[in-house]
Amino acid sequence: MGGSTTRRARKAVASDADAGISAGREEDFTTFVLEHECRLRRAFVAAYGSQRGREATAESLAFAWEHWDRLSRMENAPGYLFRVGRSRTRRPRTVLSFVPQEHNEPVVEPGLTPALKALSARQRTAVVLVHGFGWTLREVAELTGTKITTVQNHLERGLAKLREALEGKQR
Numbered sequence: 001m002g003g004s005t006t007r008r009a010r011k012a013v014a015s016d017a018d019a020g021i022s023a024g025r026e027e028d029f030t031t032f033v034l035e036h037e038c039r040l041r042r043a044f045v046a047a048y049g050s051q052r053g054r055e056a057t058a059e060s061l062a063f064a065w066e067h068w069d070r071l072s073r074m075e076n077a078p079g080y081l082f083r084v085g086r087s088r089t090r091r092p093r094t095v096l097s098f099v100p101q102e103h104n105e106p107v108v109e110p111g112l113t114p115a116l117k118a119l120s121a122r123q124r125t126a127v128v129l130v131h132g133f134g135w136t137l138r139e140v141a142e143l144t145g146t147k148i149t150t151v152q153n154h155l156e157r158g159l160a161k162l163r164e165a166l167e168g169k170q171r
Contacts, residue, residue, distance in 0.1 A: 029068050033061060036078045039135075043143050044085055046128035047121050052089055060085030079145050115165035123158030126151050131159075 040060060045053030060081040064071050071077050116124055125144065129135040130151075137155070141148045 025068060028072060029065060032064070032072070032077070036081075037061065039139075039143070040078060040081060040085070042133050043082060043125065043129060043140075046132065047086075047125040048089070056085035056089040059088040063088065076142055076145075079143050082143050083145060109166060111166050112162075115162050118165060119158045119161055120154075122154045123161065126155040127158040127162065130155055 037057065041053065041057040044056040044060075047053065048056060063084045064077070064081055071080065074080055116128070119127065122144075126140055129140050129143075130137065137148045137151050141151045144151070
């Protein structure tokens with residue numbers, strides 16, 4: 001009888017310890033999501049459009065939860081998740097389509113959407129994140145896993161193509 005009680009007591013203590021670890025893990029993950037989800041979503045939407053961007057965000061955060069023990073120790077977890085979301089939602093090459101959202105977005109130049117679609121994904125990401133969302137070159141570089149100079153090159157080339165496309169529409 002005494003051995004059975006001791007075993008139950010050990011199981012109860014182990015169960016309480018596991019619950020504490022699980023609660024701590026969940027709290028750490030929730031804090032991470034609150035801190036980084038919006039930026040990840042914006043980066044994915046900028047790179048891939050609304051639908052695929054939201055899918056990539058969900059895929060990357062699901063991966064983060066599944067691998068939280070390893071991911072929580074990484075130095076640049078959001079950058080790693082950006083690459084995870086990119087690879088998990090990879091599709092055959094198709095034409096990118098930006099669909100107007102139903103919420104109140106600022107009115108923009110009608111030729112901007114086709115001009116943005118004509119940019120490469122990296123150029124579009126750099127332009128939208130830096131000029132649309134006010135990110136620094138360093139923030140974009142950390143998220144995409146590239147050098148700051150590379151982001152700057154994509155930004156400059158993207159802006160040049162946008163100017164050319166939009167000036168051609170006004171003539």
